[in-house]
Each structure stands twice: as C-alpha cells, then as structure tokens.
Amino acid sequence: MTLHRSRRWDVGLVGTLTLLVVGLVYADPLLLVATVVPLAYVVFGALSSAPSSVDLSVERSFSPSTPAPGEPVTVSLTVQNTSDTTVSDLRIVDGVPEELPVTTGSPRGAASLRPGGSTTVTYGVVAGRGDHTFDDPLVRIRPLAGTSVLTDRLPVGGSATLACHGRVSEIPTLHAVSRVGALPRSTGGEGLEFHSTREYRAGDPINRIDWRRYAKGEALTTVNFTEEQVARVALVVDARPVSRVSSRSGFPTGTELGAYAAERVYDALTAAGHVASVSALGLDREAVAPEVPVDPDGIPWVDAGTASGTRAQAAAVFDAVRTAPRAATDRVDERDDEYVTRLDSQLPRDTNVVLFSPALDDTPVFVAQQLALRGYDVLLVSPNVIGDDTPGQSLAGVQRRVRLQKASGRTLTTADWNPTDPLELLLRRHLPRVLSSS
Known part of the structure; x- marks a missing residue:
C-alpha cells in the first residue's frame, strides 16, 4: 500500500x-x-492515523456471466473487512475496461466497515463482443481525521474477465431428425416417422416391407415414412456504412449485431444439418480476408459446404463486418437494384434468404421485397439500434417501425429485434417459418 x-x-x-x-x-x-x-x-x-495493515477481500461477479453483444450486464463488486480493525473511511473504484460503457449505477463506492463487515458496489455495463479484462479495483483508506491515506489495488476473487462471444445455444426447432434431411415434407419416402403404406413394387428396400402383415398371409406392402429434406439458407448481412451506427457511444453497431445474429444462425443451421451460405453487402473488397471468395463485383460469398475451410471463411466474413469502420467512407454505395441482381445471380432457386439489417433506410426493405417477388422466402431480422434520447431519434424509430410493418408480406417476414432480448426467442418464433417453406 x-x-x-x-x-x-x-x-x-x-x-x-x-x-x-x-x-x-x-x-x-x-x-x-x-x-x-x-x-x-x-x-x-x-x-488519528490510518491502520498500518488492513485485510480486505474483494469478489466480483457478472450477471449474466456469458452475455450476448449489446446485452446489459450487472457487475457486483463486494468488499469485506476480514481484519480485526475498523475501517472508518473506505473508498473503492472498480477497474472497468474503457471499451465497456457504464449505463447504470457507478463503479465507485464508499463505506465504513467494522471487522467482518462488507459492502457491495453494483453497476451496469453493455457487453461488447470479445474478452474484456477488468483491472484490480483501487482502494483508499483514511482515518476519521483524514491525516493520512492508504492507497492500493487489491486482487479480485471471482470473475476478472467478461467473455462475450455469443456462442451457439440450442435452438430446438432446428435439430435434424434424420440423415435424409431436417424438414418434413407432405410426401412419403425415406425417413423415420410413419407416413402411409402402399402396394409393394419391385426394387423397394427390404427394410421398408411390412413383414408383419405379410406373415398374416396378406399381400406384400411397403411402408412410407415422412420424407425429410435439407433446408438451403443464405445469410446476408447489411454492412453498409449507414448501418454502422449505435444507439449510444460504446454500444454495438447495427452491423456488429447483424454479424452476431448471422453467426448464431449459421452455427445453428449447420449443426442441424442444413445448408447455409454467407454474404455481406457494403464491404470494401480490401476489408475482406484474402481467403474469402468474392464475386466479380467484390461482394463476399461463401457457398455452403461441410469442409473445415467453409466455417473459417464464414467466420472471416463475420469478422470483416464487425470490424468495419463506423465512420462513413468515401465509397459510393451501389444502387439498390444492383444488390438485388447480384444476390439473385448467386442464389439457387430453392434458397431461403435471411437478411440482417438495422433497416435505417429503405435499401434493405427494397432488397428483401424484390427477392420475395422473385420467388425467395425472405426473413428480415432487424436489430434496433435507434435510441430515444432525442426527438430526432424518436422520429427515426417511428420511421423504422413503419418501414418494417409495410415490408411484411406472404413470402417476406420481418423480425424487429431488441438487442436486450434473447436472440433465441426471436429465432424460435420466426426462423421455422422460413425453413418450413423449403
């Protein structure tokens, strides 16, 4: 000290x-x-003087312990006096990382602690993607007269690093039910669930013959099961400069939240046996890693596949979206119809599209509507990054909600996502509809 x-x-x-x-x-x-x-x-x-030695123990905890990007986190810092000396004036400041904005409460506290007494400082931060290491808290002890001050940083027990990686959690509706595919069809064929029976035909698999009925002296019949198919989904993230904004300083941007949600969906789809492709709109060619394939117009496009390199390429696209500079660049964005044409040229006809965009202008809605008109089933997942602190933000929020409401249609679904709500709830509500249309 x-x-x-x-x-x-x-x-x-x-x-x-x-x-x-x-x-x-x-x-x-x-x-x-x-x-x-x-x-x-x-x-x-x-x-009156500060005690020569004081034993203090410090514990820190996070709730939730593994938050999603943009999710509020409550930090609790508890200090206990484990010595036999009364601490008349204790001041403590937690070592909050600079990249984490404090939204509620304060990381500072003051208390008077008797032997065995404790005090807790509670405050809120907004989680950003990555590992955030907290410094040891700064502690100052003064006697009643204030004639001396003991200053030290105390080691912390409990949690010292807030990890925000947004790893995949279970989405039960996406689990594969067979090797044939993951989605039921109305026709009978290969599968696991009983569908119907029909007259035996030459060449039918032996394991589908109803031997029990044949043993009763009846004619040979073949059992049909509910046929399964694999969904083909394209995940497109809006990474244009207009989407690289946040509701407050230090909060995740619309592109960061879009990349986070897209990566969660990608991992869930591939784990369930579906076929997923990845693309992004509005990225500079230089921002994409060299190993990521791009089309002739510079738009990154990772085709669906099972090779280990495919997951690495998809992760590189998500990282490029997350690390795109917030400030608008001198790059002139393409026209909206050019985005539609380029996506349409890459998409197989049986593909469903999930577009991730904060919908701060009409472009993502136009792209989604045009793809829906061309026969694709589209889900527009829109993270809300518009605050309500100023009249201008409130007006922008109303315009965004109206934009999303007008966009919904028979083959176009819009999902307004509040980043403070669990992403899994939104996916359980909207994603099965898109997959079931395959």
Whole structure:
C-alpha cells in the first residue's frame, strides 16, 4: 500500500502557537486558555492515523456471466473487512475496461466497515463482443481525521474477465431428425416417422416391407415414412456504412449485431444439418480476408459446404463486418437494384434468404421485397439500434417501425429485434417459418 500523509491540521498548530505567543507577550490568560481549541485539533490529528495493515477481500461477479453483444450486464463488486480493525473511511473504484460503457449505477463506492463487515458496489455495463479484462479495483483508506491515506489495488476473487462471444445455444426447432434431411415434407419416402403404406413394387428396400402383415398371409406392402429434406439458407448481412451506427457511444453497431445474429444462425443451421451460405453487402473488397471468395463485383460469398475451410471463411466474413469502420467512407454505395441482381445471380432457386439489417433506410426493405417477388422466402431480422434520447431519434424509430410493418408480406417476414432480448426467442418464433417453406 502507498501511504500519503496530509497536512490538513497544520493550521491548528499554527493557531496554537500564535495564541500562545500573543498570550505570553500580553500576559492574557484568556488567550492562553483559547489555545486549547486549536491544540485539540492538533492532538486529534496526531492520534488519528490510518491502520498500518488492513485485510480486505474483494469478489466480483457478472450477471449474466456469458452475455450476448449489446446485452446489459450487472457487475457486483463486494468488499469485506476480514481484519480485526475498523475501517472508518473506505473508498473503492472498480477497474472497468474503457471499451465497456457504464449505463447504470457507478463503479465507485464508499463505506465504513467494522471487522467482518462488507459492502457491495453494483453497476451496469453493455457487453461488447470479445474478452474484456477488468483491472484490480483501487482502494483508499483514511482515518476519521483524514491525516493520512492508504492507497492500493487489491486482487479480485471471482470473475476478472467478461467473455462475450455469443456462442451457439440450442435452438430446438432446428435439430435434424434424420440423415435424409431436417424438414418434413407432405410426401412419403425415406425417413423415420410413419407416413402411409402402399402396394409393394419391385426394387423397394427390404427394410421398408411390412413383414408383419405379410406373415398374416396378406399381400406384400411397403411402408412410407415422412420424407425429410435439407433446408438451403443464405445469410446476408447489411454492412453498409449507414448501418454502422449505435444507439449510444460504446454500444454495438447495427452491423456488429447483424454479424452476431448471422453467426448464431449459421452455427445453428449447420449443426442441424442444413445448408447455409454467407454474404455481406457494403464491404470494401480490401476489408475482406484474402481467403474469402468474392464475386466479380467484390461482394463476399461463401457457398455452403461441410469442409473445415467453409466455417473459417464464414467466420472471416463475420469478422470483416464487425470490424468495419463506423465512420462513413468515401465509397459510393451501389444502387439498390444492383444488390438485388447480384444476390439473385448467386442464389439457387430453392434458397431461403435471411437478411440482417438495422433497416435505417429503405435499401434493405427494397432488397428483401424484390427477392420475395422473385420467388425467395425472405426473413428480415432487424436489430434496433435507434435510441430515444432525442426527438430526432424518436422520429427515426417511428420511421423504422413503419418501414418494417409495410415490408411484411406472404413470402417476406420481418423480425424487429431488441438487442436486450434473447436472440433465441426471436429465432424460435420466426426462423421455422422460413425453413418450413423449403
């Protein structure tokens, strides 16, 4: 610990000496008696000092412990006095990483702790993607007189790093039910669930013959099961400069939230046996890793596949979207119909499209509507990054909601996502509809 002594009571010593000298010179007993007042302060300051050693234990916890990007996190820092000495004046400041904005409460606290006593500082931050390491909290201890200050950083028990990676959690509706495919069809064929029976035909698999019925003397029949098929889905992230904004300083941008949601869906789809492709609109060619394939117009496009390199290429696209600079560039965005044409040229006809965009302008809605008109089933997942602190933000929020409401149609579904709500709830509600249309 660092000990710093204050000279705040020196004025009392000066007052004592002054009254004493003047009282002796003028032989005034009243002045001599008056020296007792400043002398009392001097004695109080001399006898009051910070303890030479104090045992304090510090514990930090996060709730939730593994948040999603943009999700509020409550940080609790508990300090306990494990010594036999009373700490009359304890000040503590938690070491919050600069990249995490404090939204509620304060990471600072003050308390007086008796032996065995404790105090808890609680505040809220907004999680950003990645690992965020907290510094040890700064602690200052002063006596009642404030004549000295002990300063130190105390080691923390519990959690020191807030991990926000947004790893996949279970989405039950996406689990594959057979090797043939993951979605039921109305026709009978290969599968696991019983569908119907029909007359035996030459060449039918032996394992589909109803031998029990044949043993009863009836004719050979073949069992049909509910046929399954694999869904083909294209995940497109809006990474244009207009989407690289956040509701407040330090909060995730629309592109960061879109990349996070797209990566969650990609991992869930591939884990369930579906076929998923990845693309992004509005990225500079230089922002994409060299190993990521791009079309002749510079739009990254990762075709569906099972090779290990495919997952790495998809991750590279998501990383490029997340790390795109927030400030608008000098790059002139393509026309809306050019986006539609380029996507249409890459998409197989049986593909369903999930577009991730904050929908801050009409472009994503136009692209989604045009793809729907061309026969694709489209889901527009729109993270809300518009705050309501100013009249301008409130107006922009109304315009965005109207934009999304007008976009919904028979083959186009819009999902308004509040980043403070779990993404899984939104996916369970909207994603099965898109997959079932395959």
